[in-house]
Amino acid sequence: MPSNGWTSRPGLALELVLPILLAAAGSISLATASASAEPSARSAPASSPSPAAPAASVWKPTETADTVLHAENVLWSRPLHDALRLPGWVDVAVDHRTRFEFLDDPWRPGESQKQTQIVQRDRLRLGVDAPGGIRFLGEFQDARVFNDRPNDFVQAEVDHLDVLQLFVSTTRKDLFGKGLRVDAHAGRMTLDVASRRLVARNDFRNTVNAFDGLHLQLGSDDRKWRVRGFYTFPVAIRDSDLMNNRPSTRRRFWGLAFEDQRNPWLQLDAYSLGLNDLPGNRSYRTYGLRVHRKPVPEELDYEGEVAAQLGDRRTAAQGVRDQSAWMVHAELGYTFGVAWSPRLAAQFDYASGNDDPSDDDSHAFDPLFGARRFDLMPTGIFGAFRRTNIVSPGVRIGLVPTKTVRLDVKVRHWMLDEARDAFAGTAGPGGGALTDASGDAGRDLGTDLELRARWDAREWLAFDVGYDHWWKGRYLDQVANARTRGDADYFYLQSRVRF
Template sequence: MNLPMSYHKNDVLKNSGLHLKFFYSGLVLMSSMFCFKSAYAETVTSSTCPDRPNILTNRWQENWDVLKMPCVPKKTGDGLKYIPFVTKSYLSLGANVRERFEINNHAKFGTAHNPADSYLIQRLQLHADARIGDHLQIFTQLIDSRAFNKKNISATDQNRLDLEQAFIAWVSPLNNGTFKFRVGRQEMAFDLQRFISNREGPNVRQSFDGIWSAYEYDEWRFLGYLTRPVQVEKNDTFNDHSKSNLTFNGFRIDKQNVLGGELSGYYSRYKRDNATFPNASGHEIRDLYDVRHMGKKNNIDWDIEAMLQYGDIGEQSIHAWAISSITGYSFTDPWSTRLGLQLDAASGDKNPQDSKLNTFNQLFANGSYFTLAGYTGYSNMIHVKPSVTIKPTDKLTFLSALGFQWRETTKDAIYFQGNSSMSKTAGQGSRWTGMYLQLRADQKINSNLSVAAEAVHYQVGDTIKDAGGKNANYLGLELKYGW
């Protein structure tokens, strides 16, 4: 079976790339001209036949050259999934469609003059994946995200036709290991995407312009990245950009088979101009130190991560932290029942009058890490979430969960997504924020089509009520198709 140029088995770090407009124009043209055959193909004997590739969230990881084999079942449209060009090269075209109808009666708990709303968000993606020879890949993806009838449209809701990804990748053996390199505009995410994500939940995904390089040897992986996060201009086409006023650079090390799982750690420097928090503003520089361990033994699984943040903002120093864990126990019953417990905590500012800012920066967090409703963010909070997941069939999953939230300190505000704070909450009220009920169902129709539904009810505490907030309800109905 031919394998794609994929990451390490637990690798969720996506590509990053440099944003040069003339360079991207060339990539789009080249993607329609060239092709690639994945490196490191396994020998396929006459008694075995590879499966068709799965449709992945990251389409650049798919490898469609298995379609050259007569034994692989063919479908309508396969003539565009595998277009051989020259020896060891091919071009693959693909598309994604995601439609989600949402009802949200009190976004931001009604404190930001957000009226009850029902609307459709739509994401369309088209890509061309060129594999050239044994080592080279050129990938280009366009995105068009729209929000129809939504009363308050943000940059995470809408991004009219633009370049989502455009990168060149190289993979080759080196000293008994594997060298990987990528340059261009691409997405990047770490681990469970608590802090660094491709933002799959919201309608507009997060891209990065820069370079990314890795070396994998035995159970080790070493990587580095120099990026500028892409900033979205929601109302015009082909105008998303990255600038020196927002950068994210660092390096990371992963090691397999440590205490029964994978141990990873990374250092990054985050820089942003004109940052604003309730108790500080100015040029922000944060040095990030992150460590994570994940694994599974018998029926127990776990994923634990912690981050420290140090730096400066304006005239103040930064001292902030966050810690998170998701653990579960899976039964061997026919429905594969799993009992889960999620614990999260992130620091808030202890004293508005001192020279230190303790508010944790959410960075590029997944907006749907708690729920699709995304009512609260990952700053100044304590979060406890027990859950039950069952799978009546291989294609159907149900999840039910209760979430409980407090502030880490009452001196700081309650926070929404993107480091924005709720007015009239800093220094006011109690630590209790509120609780929510989450119900979700996922059904896979076939290898291309899936549907999902999620409902959330958030019961706010007195602090939010005193600030003008109300209980909130969310319903999302989603259809997703990939070709």
């Protein structure tokens, strides 16, 4: 893929300078607000000093039109809103992220031996709250990759200036005087469902899944439970076009979900998802159940999720194949009541694969539109593992030294569920996913160690740094077309500015 902008000096300068401008603007706005709130020492009489006025607060929305659609926190303070002197019914916000990535000893066919990339993502949010609970929201995104070479891995990272969300919504609270709430959305939107493993508004990935359609929910005003349904057309990302991401009426995605958080010991998600993808030759129904408890100091927490996928898929070699696949996630953790609040958790993930890729049945689980960074591994130019044909036990340790710093250590062992099926996360510039039809290469994919640190320096400024070492297993030594046999190293450094 071409380098998307290094040859354009004005465009490159803007991309590199923008983070500095954003940080400066946020600092100036906050400083100006603070200064304007303090009485002038020169104007106050010496004999009767005035008490210090409270610091001026920066406007912050309590709810936005998309708050109920996804889990991402979009309720940060808005210095830009105050600088523009906008009324409270208008919302304007900017979000900029830059990430440097390095990968050594990759595995995908045709990849470069060493890869360095700079990925950048800019978002502009424009919202209007009209009378009667009517809201409008537009969210625009520009996602680009710099410093990539022809044989580097660039997938789902580029989306030139486009519409991420554009919808109208209505909200009715305390319906019938029963403490019920109804929300309806129509237009283009992003979604999180249940654990986000199958439907997610992507975060680490540079681009985001979007859907054109309808979303309706009924729940309690305190958001302790809700029933939600949606009927949409997934939006196809065209990385080289401006404002041209479009849905296809031949791809339909719908779902119904129940989410209940009333019992802190037993929080429940149940969902049914349908996908009819004619261009992709997929027609699935996915049924899932999740039970979990959030971490609490000096107590056990847990999560269990199972999903069954039924339907059919079509391939050029075998024609129509019956789909019957499974996904399982299990986790048990404990948070110690000592300094840094260490949490130790054991994890297990399973996603079925095909035991006989040549027969008329398909057992390879399809992760649909889910995210994987939060419990599997970093994606970007790394991300070897998907929720397809994998078995992975692991251990994770989380530490919280301060309110703004979080440290994580994760170790996971990886195996194929079925040795003859494809290693799904390995399609690259030089060909499709690694596959050993004989099964002689075995199932052992190796073990990875991940270190991660996150620092929320300010409400509007955050940093994220991570390192992952993957000791490759026997499979990578034996399978044909693997790019290198050496162990892989991945590093990233990320900054994010929001105001």
